[in-house]
Amino acid sequence: MSAHLTDQPAPSSPSPSSLPSSSPSPEPAIWSRNFRRYFTARSAGLLSWAMLPVAVSAGLLSAGHGLDTAGYAMAFLVAPFAGLVLFGGVLADRFTARRMMIIADLANLTAHVLLAVLFWHGVDRLWQLYALLAVAGTANALFQPGASSTVPLIARDVQGANGVLRTSEAITGLGGPALAGVLVGFGSTGAVMALSALAYATSAACLFALRLGTVPAPPAGHSLWHNLAVGWHEFRSRDWLWSVILIWMVYAVLAWGPQLSLAAGVIVPAHGPTAFGLINCALGAGTVAGGLLAIRYKPRRPLAAGAVAMFAYPLYPLAILLNAPVWLLAAAQVLVGAGIGVWGVMWSTAVQTQVPGEVLNRVHAYEVAGSVGLYPLGSALTGPATHAFGTTQVLTAGTLVALLTPLALLLTRPIRTLPRVPDRPAD
Structure with missing residues (x-):
């Protein structure tokens, strides 16, 4: 049984005589x-x-x-x-x-x-x-x-x-x-x-x-550690949730974390820092496009649709490996950004609509810790890995992991079949 906290007091009810004759417009x-x-x-x-x-x-x-x-x-x-x-x-x-x-x-x-x-x-x-x-x-x-x-x-x-x-x-x-x-x-x-x-x-x-x-709020009287444990239970009880985070942890260490440093190490000497900056601006522009697309695109299986969009991610490291010109690198980044934008919206919406409000903050905290927490490790390991195996080999490994990540998401049944929760009706 969950408790509730009153964040703001509700306004007092108006008297019948003060009510408008026509029904208010919906929210x-x-x-x-x-x-x-x-x-x-x-x-x-x-x-x-x-x-x-x-x-x-x-x-x-x-x-x-x-x-x-x-x-x-x-x-x-x-x-x-x-x-x-x-x-x-x-x-x-x-x-x-x-x-x-x-x-x-x-x-x-x-x-x-x-x-x-x-x-x-x-x-x-x-x-x-x-x-x-x-x-x-x-x-x-x-x-x-x-x-x-x-x-x-x-x-x-x-x-x-x-x-x-x-x-x-x-x-x-x-x-x-x-x-x-x-x-x-x-x-x-x-x-x-x-x-x-x-x-x-x-x-x-x-x-x-x-x-x-x-x-929504958790029951009163429990300790911080108890509430933390409840959050962990809620997190691991949802197969689709922990499966995504587990896949994302591998992706963060082997593909996402190393990519910025590896890309800079290849592109800046070949094309200069200005070109590298413009290429990263293209990523932001693509993310804007992906976010705008996700406002209207409402798939029945949001995580499956987001995973398909993530197939764009390997295009950028692949273009680097192929020594593509700057315009093609920028075009790849636009597509990568669009894919990331769509996935990010689908993922955030799934977490916010599938997890009960009284535990959502704690579950989201575990999600952030798992999905983002290993990015610094991947970034930190880039230098030693490059010295040990070479830039091309590390970039190739990251490209393969980036390709396998959406494939793993789609092959995991709880992720692939998670349904969309309908929008809340107007009050």
């Missing part, structure tokens, strides 16, 4: 008032998150610090997220996702104000930078579980809403690094941090304005 399938507020909040947060790695790395290097310092800075940003996202899921289920997301935004706001001051005055004590980046990473671990579980509460068309959010993620992923690079180029890393602080303030205000009513 929009996607663009309800709550969704518009959440979309603004999420877009602001995604823009800030996209700017941060570029701003910190470029700011440190332009100030005379070495590559090792920039690497340590990224580790302090990413490690807390990977290590604490599970606890973020438990806390979101206990205290409601909206409250935890607001707390996370306020923590990020504080951290980025202090980062702005730090960069404006010069980073003399690196421990201060590392500590603030750790706060930012922790805040994102608290935010992430609720980012997924909120969508079914604010949109009747969950898949369409995920398509809109995926499109926003792709656009901010393109624009954020570019904007950060321009500002750092003008010598103002602090301005990037100040802009990010403003974005987090906007996000917190929009989330505070959400009116979600009563939201």
